[in-house]
Amino acid sequence: MKKIEAIIRKSKFKAVKGALREGGINSFNYHLTRCISEESEKRFYRGVEFDAKSEDRIQLSLYVKDKDVESTIQMIRTSGATGDAADSYLAVFAAKKAYKLEGGENDDKLIEII
């Protein structure tokens, strides 16, 4: 079980979500994050350099099986990249354990995901 964290532009969220669904990844969660980057300090608007300081991004968190890591990376990559440097990041972490909490108090449905 791996966790993939991807930080993408808001404008790419719909495309990434669609690419993941098409690729069979129907379950993930996401939240807004602010991104400070070297590049974002030097953006231009109508020819004027301005100090963007920070920008909204969306951070996706996906728990995927080991065998699905490479294909999921490719889905996010082809749908989420804009061609700009420093636009999007992606990192993979190994979970020691992962569970779905399906059961109630008195049953045994702590399902281990491998």
Place this chain on the structure above:
Amino acid sequence: MKKIEAIIRKSKFKAVKGALREGGINSFNYHLTRCISEESEKRFYRGVEFDAKSEDRIQLSLYVKDKDVESTIQMIRTSGATGDAADSYLAVFAAKKAYKLEGGENDDKLIEII
């Protein structure tokens, strides 16, 4: 030192917080996250199937000692599960290092947590 990430329903937050406190886990942090899941696409309201697309969830992050991982999982499990599939998730990650930053600039209170 392990990090436990748990994604639970908002309606279960109070119960989980209470269970953790009762179990001696008095310190954690949390933020709102949006959850897209296969199951959430097929929810029914008054007999009508509708496309929920995504739902608010709460992500808890707990830094716990290795010896407390199993008991903490059980606390979250029994208090956080609703019986619905795909409601809640829980994953455990190994921290390479963990510190409390208690000191100021000129002292030595970078306390390593093991």
Place this chain on the structure above:
Amino acid sequence: MKKIEAIIRKSKFKAVKGALREGGINSFNYHLTRCISEESEKRFYRGVEFDAKSEDRIQLSLYVKDKDVESTIQMIRTSGATGDAADSYLAVFAAKKAYKLEGGENDDKLIEII
């Protein structure tokens, strides 16, 4: 490649950001998180103990090269600590893989960061 997660007080964000920039760390992301801690339950205001329950904090996420982990920890530590107990935390995680997604659909700019 390591991920550093740091949870700091909002009042220290500007100082930490400045310290990181001065130290050559120009790229990171952050989001608001709520922190429940043993200590925050016992805060005093004008001599009256009150139950703070939870407080806003900022969680920074930094992807740094292995060689930069120790210096980055020190930057956050000296700029982010307030001297209060349980104010700030910092944990280091090993990424299995990390990429910048610079390219578009048809090129090879999935750049691995080590």
